Amino acid sequence: xxxxxxxxxxxxxxxxxxxxxxxxxxxxxxxxxxxxxxxxxxxxxxxxxxxxxxxxxxxxxxxxxxxxxxxxxxxxxxxxxxxxxxxxxxxxxxxxxxxxxxxxxxxxxxxxxxxxxxxxxxxxxxxxxxxxxxxxxxxxxxxxxxxxxxxxxxxxxxxxxxxxxxxxxxxxxxxxxxxxxxxxxxxxxxxxxxxxxxxxxxxxxxxxxxxxxxxxxxxxxxxxx
Numbered sequence: 001x002x003x004x005x006x007x008x009x010x011x012x013x014x015x016x017x018x019x020x021x022x023x024x025x026x027x028x029x030x031x032x033x034x035x036x037x038x039x040x041x042x043x044x045x046x047x048x049x050x051x052x053x054x055x056x057x058x059x060x061x062x063x064x065x066x067x068x069x070x071x072x073x074x075x076x077x078x079x080x081x082x083x084x085x086x087x088x089x090x091x092x093x094x095x096x097x098x099x100x101x102x103x104x105x106x107x108x109x110x111x112x113x114x115x116x117x118x119x120x121x122x123x124x125x126x127x128x129x130x131x132x133x134x135x136x137x138x139x140x141x142x143x144x145x146x147x148x149x150x151x152x153x154x155x156x157x158x159x160x161x162x163x164x165x166x167x168x169x170x171x172x173x174x175x176x177x178x179x180x181x182x183x184x185x186x187x188x189x190x191x192x193x194x195x196x197x198x199x200x201x202x203x204x205x206x207x208x209x210x211x212x213x214x215x216x217x218x219x220x221x222x223x224x225x
Contacts, residue, residue, distance in 0.1 A: 028217040034058040036209040041178075041200025043087050045097075050089025052198050056081040056105060058213040067221045075111035080104070083119065089196065092130060099125035099154050099182075113167035117178070121156040125184050152184035152192070166204060174202040 036057045043052035060080035067073050083105050088098045103121030128149040160178030165171040177199050184192040 025221075026219045030215050030217075031212050032061075032215050033210045034061070034213040035205055035207050036211065037081075038203045038205075038208070039085075039200055040203075041176075041198035043089055043196060043198045045089045045091060045194055045196045048089050048091045050087065050097075050196075052085060052087040052200065054083055054085035055209070056083045056202070057209065057211055059211065060214045061216070063215070063217045065217075065219050067219070077109045079107045079109070081107070083121070085121070085123075087196075095127040095129050095149065097125060097127050099123055101154065101156055103156070109164050109167060111167065113164045115162050115164055115174075115176075117158075117160050117162070117176070119156075119158045119178075121154075121158070123154045123156070125152040125154040125182075126150075127152070150187075152187065155183045157181050160198075162202075164202075172204040172206070174204065176200055176202060 036055055039052075039054045039056060041052040043050040058079060058081055062078040062080075064076040064078070065073055066076070081104070083101075083103050085101045085103070086098075087101070088096065090096050101121040101123030103119050103123075105117055105119040107115050107117040109115035126149060128147060158178050158180035160176050162174055162176030162178075164174040166174070178197065180196045180198065182194045182196055184194070
């Protein structure tokens with residue numbers, strides 16, 4: 001009984017505090033035509049060069065405005081995209097890897113323009129072996145095998161940081177740095193894991209491959225009761 005009383009009183013004061021310093025939220029939902037974005041990056045398996053090109057098609061946007069007790073406002077934008085990408089990197093004496101992926105990107109941008117993002121992707125990888133590859137036929141004839149390589153299923157998980165110039169300037173450009181973890185399988189009856197980084201530019205035209213994106217506007221206002 002002696003233990004129960006402090007818990008009850010703590011819970012009571014917590015509820016009172018929430019009533020006296022509460023948060024009033026308003027939510028508005030709608031839909032609006034939004035343009036797709038284009039992305040071009042230097043794609044590297046750390047020391048091995050490559051390139052990556054993609055398109056981001058918007059399907060959901062969330063605008064959050066937080067008003068504090070002082071009247072100061074904080075703005076956050078969350079963009080949800082379906083993406084399609086073509087990537088390549090060159091690993092000398094090992095292979096060239098060309099992979100095509102489709103995925104989902106969540107990008108959260110602050111009012112100052114800085115953003116963070118997360119993107120899982122699924123796709124197909126085709127490697128082309130470096131150097132000359134020979135094959136031996138059933139009768140023992142040796143010949144050169146052109147375009148030798150392997151096919152893999154691919155799963156990628158990526159996260160990155162960047163800056164969106166359109167948040168403060170009339171410039172439809174964003175820059176980003178991203179680290180992706182590529183998982184290719186089956187690879188000699190195992191799983192092949194390789195990190196890859198990209199440093200790129202996102203171009204955000206006003207009108208290009210338009211889609212109707214679901215838009216939600218949330219106003220969070222703190223007040224004293």
